[in-house]
Amino acid sequence: MDLLLQFRVNSNLFLRDPESSVIGKQIVRKSIDLIDDLGFEHFTFKKLAIEIGTTEATVYRYFENKHRLLLYILNWYWSYVEYLFLIQLRGIQDPKEKLVKVLDILTNHLSNGFGEVDFDQSKLIQIVIKEGSKTYLVKDVKEINQEEVFKPYKEICEQISQIIVSIDSQYLYPHSLASTLIEAVHHQTFFSIYLPKLTDYSKHNSKNYVFEYLKNLVSSLLNY
Amino acid sequence: MDLLLQFRVNSNLFLRDPESSVIGKQIVRKSIDLIDDLGFEHFTFKKLAIEIGTTEATVYRYFENKHRLLLYILNWYWSYVEYLFLIQLRGIQDPKEKLVKVLDILTNHLSNGFGEVDFDQSKLIQIVIKEGSKTYLVKDVKEINQEEVFKPYKEICEQISQIIVSIDSQYLYPHSLASTLIEAVHHQTFFSIYLPKLTDYSKHNSKNYVFEYLKNLVSSLLNY
């Protein structure tokens, strides 16, 4: 099952499959550590290479540039979420319950992990929250979009959209609501930590603040 | 009135007030053009200096680095929005109507401009949409937050939050909803242009798509 997920990552994202060699796996694993430590702006292939005891040129054989590596990491994440959807929504009939489970998966970042993964999951989540939007907020979105690099994100959005429609077939903005929910998970989590005045986090003692907020939002919105 | 707005920009953001000299004003005006043209990542002080016929060192006398310049531009924008709120919400009594007007101001980017400004307004809006989140998605958010550089954003959020509470005093997440609306304006506008599958833009022939979506969202949510 581990392998299945990894094979889904779009081959446009890399020059050489990082899963095909030991050094490739190290590149991905260590880059997750480093991007989390330094932030994407201060992360460089030089620093990564030193960290894993190789050279920049070697890293460049795997990824064209650090933006592609970030895309690779996020594609992996979205594929992982898709897998969680698959196994965790399977048993649920009620679409309302399904949507709550979706929010749970998206916000309850840790702990719902399956089996073992060879990197720090909490660091991955931090990258998704802090650096995720940098995958698409670039000058060449249009071009890279044609390479299908945002496909897993769109598929997640499509799935959530279908759940929304099955709750309320009259609702006019299912895709926008789906992408708003996904983005809200990220920026509300970020804000609650770093810019809490942009949230009501301090008034709620819940550690599942973002989950509660969005659960309330969808239930009011789709009236249930 | 013009001056009033400009004086509100936090002096922590610059080394020397760009409004105090001709070259300072050129730096701000041309940087708006260039950031829009190149994207923030490819924008450099060197390119800016060449464009306005000066040197990098001169630009560095005004702004510590390009991130500070971006913050300056966004602070200017948020102060401008605050001013629009002030004059355009004044006559409205009904808080529901007020909230719709807020969404109108936030989404109907152009045309509600007052008087003249000495730069391209549509380029400013593009920067707000595409680069705005890069002001806070940085390693040192915590530190720069202490310098009050996000104050105008928080004030806008606070104002919207108060409107929300006056519509529904029982609503538990007014600040989160406010910041979600602001962020949604930006990413939904971005998605509708560059990643339309993340929206329902194609199904609606409205050029005010994001406005309609969010108006519908708040009216369902706060039941009116």
Next chain:
DNA sequence: CTTAAATAATAGTAATACTATAATAAAATA
């Protein structure tokens, strides 16, 4: 066992993000 192909290491370059110092202009004071 040899040759070819794949991979990594070494050594570069152009651009970026600054900084230090020198030159010039403007302002303030004698």
Next chain:
DNA sequence: TATTTTATTATAGTATTACTATTATTTAAG
């Protein structure tokens, strides 16, 4: 008015970044 002081810009530099080209080494194939 002359002369300091100060403010501002220009010149020239450095370290780092983002790559690339070439060479060396390993692995695989015939």
